[in-house]
Amino acid sequence: MIAERLTPFRDHLAVERGMSPRTVGAYLRDVHAYLATAVELGLLEPEGSDGGWNGLEQGKDLIRTHLAGMRRRGCQPATIDRALAAIRTFYRFLQLTGQVAEIPGRLVESRGGRRRKLPHDLPVETMAALLDLPDRTSHRGRRDRAILEVIYGLGLRLSEAVGLDLGALEWSGARLRVTGKGNRQRILPLDGLAAAALKEYLQGELEGDIWQDLLDGSLGADAASRPVFTGRRDRRIAPRTVQAMVLRYAAELAGLKGVSPHTLRHSFATHLLDGGAGIRIVQDLLGHQHLSTTQIYTHLGRARLREVFDRAHPRAVRAGKPVAEKEEE
DSSP states (O other): OHHHHTHHHHHIIIIISOOOHHHHHHHHHHHHHHHHHHHHTTSSOOTTOOOOSGGGGGHHHHHHHHHHHHHHTTOOHHHHHHHHHHHHHHHHHHHHTTSSSSOOTTOOOOOSSOOOOOOOOOOHHHHHHHHTOSOTTSHHHHHHHHHHHHHHHHTOOHHHHHTOBGGGEETTTTEEEEEOGGGOEEEEEOOHHHHHHHHHHHHHHSOHHHHHHHHHTOOOHHHHTSBSSBOGGGOBOOHHHHHHHHHHHHHHTTTOOSOOHHHHHHHHHHHHHHTTOOHHHHHHHHTOSSHHHHTHHHHHHHHHHHHHHHHHOTTSEETTEEOOOOOOO
């Protein structure tokens, strides 16, 4: 079956490319759907066949047909974009392993007129008010505040925050070791309000000897593997719990909607750039493999400049209409 024949590709993604299980699963689904289109068009043998991939060498037209079908079904541009990335990766794998002679053409350049969505962020004042909402007199409030401060203060992904272990904390060096996408590690500075909130939470969370070992950098293996943030029954906090927590606090703050942990990460990057940080520094802090991923925040900055210009300059365009010129008297 085709799904079974994709096993080497799955191993390639997971082992050689170092992709996360979630990304591997998404790529496999995208490629499987693409191959199903090839079967429907008679370019590949049905599922039960052990035939090769020769029919895929007509890939350029096949890809266009497949992506057009996705558009007709109402798939979002980002979904189509990911599918194309998965298909490109699959063709490179087939060429690398000698299963196709060459990658067909340049595949497909257009991604269906995709307009890249600008990230949503919160103003500095709003973010400060959000971070102050948790009740620091309660254990849960101290935990919630530490989570918010760490995600915003260090620009962590949700998965990175909930995946933190005690062994990732280096108090003596004021550093935090984070494992991001593709198991890539980066070292982040652990200082300021994020460090203070984390320290306040953990001091009341950990047993005295574990807390002292953490400060001294002498945690044993068992303690080092314990989660930083816990939920029910002292188990590692679930991503959905953090998402619900952020939504709840945002709703308390003037009824804000659509705020997620990723909003905090976006705000971290935007506020750094607005404060004069270089884009390469922000790229390293966010753990982006490619600079183009980080450059979306410079687009956001330009959009803000345009908004201020249109609102403030007497010769600008406001609400789509040019400001009327006064006639000379």
